[in-house]
Amino acid sequence: MIDLRSVPSDPCELLSDWFVRAEQENDVINHNVMMLATVGNDGRPSVRAVLHKSFDMVTGRLTFFTNYNSRKSREIEAQPHVAIVMYWDRLQRQVRIEGRAERVSESESDAYFRTRPRAHQIGAWASEQSQPVQGPKTLMARAALVTVRFLGKAIERPPHWGGYAVIPHSIEFWQAGEGRIHQRLLYTCSAESESDWTAQWLFP
Numbered sequence: 229m230i231d232l233r234s235v236p237s238d239p240c241e242l243l244s245d246w247f248v249r250a251e252q253e254n255d256v257i258n259h260n261v262m263m264l265a266t267v268g269n270d271g272r273p274s275v276r277a278v279l280h281k282s283f284d285m286v287t288g289r290l291t292f293f294t295n296y297n298s299r300k301s302r303e304i305e306a307q308p309h310v311a312i313v314m315y316w317d318r319l320q321r322q323v324r325i326e327g328r329a330e331r332v333s334e335s336e337s338d339a340y341f342r343t344r345p346r347a348h349q350i351g352a353w354a355s356e357q358s359q360p361v362q363g364p365k366t367l368m369a370r371a372a373l374v375t376v377r378f379l380g381k382a383i384e385r386p387p388h389w390g391g392y393a394v395i396p397h398s399i400e401f402w403q404a405g406e407g408r409i410h411q412r413l414l415y416t417c418s419a420e421s422e423s424d425w426t427a428q429w430l431f432p
């Protein structure tokens with residue numbers, strides 16, 4: 229439960245605690261999955277799972293990596309407002325985040341790309357994410373070509389692949405409670421400052 233006596237003034241502290249707890253909880257597989265919603269030019273939302281790869285406790289920046297030509301990326305480039313939900317069943321916890329997404333620096337993307345397993349690096353070159361493809365065999369064939377191309381060499385990051393950072397302007401914590409007395413705590417930050425947070429309890 230959220231400790232009512234010591235609700236932090238900065239939600240990033242609480243979020244960091246919850247991430248650590250989710251990671252420690254052995255039964256939480258893919259503890260870093262988040263559902264990311266974007267909006268298209270036609271106003272229609274779309275949502276998909278991505279993995280968050282870093283969280284900056286000071287700025288609240290949450291990063292994920294993807295193909296810059298994918299549907300989500302095209303939508304973010306046109307309209308950067310995104311919404312995220314994370315849910316940890318074992319912990320009976322949900323976090324909702326709203327904010328804007330922006331590309332991370334080339335050097336940050338390079339640094340993360342270097343840490344990826346080689347098969348994942350090959351996949352980043354081989355997949356034209358979100359584009360139609362004849363079938364899975366086409367992807368296998370493309371991956372084989374990439375493997376040959378980089379034989380014996382380090383695989384550099386494809387220019388169409390990299391990270392986004394989500395800068396939150398609201399973070400909401402939901403914790404299940406006995407007898408449906410759930411806790412729901414919403415933090416919003418003022419338009420002027422990305423670090424000036426106001427906390428508000430909501431009926432769950």
Ligand SMILES: Cc1cc2nc3c(=O)[nH]c(=O)nc-3n(C[C@H](O)[C@H](O)[C@H](O)COP(=O)(O)O)c2cc1C
Pocket residue numbers: 258261274275276277278279280292293294295298299300301357358
């Ligand atoms: C558990 C899980 C984790 C995923 N992580 C990522 C990720 O980190 N980056 C990514 O681009 N796609 C990831 N995907 C695939 C996306 O859900 C999605 O299919 C893909 O990014 C294309 O989405 P789009 O066409 O809406 O851009 C993941 C899927 C699952 C099920």
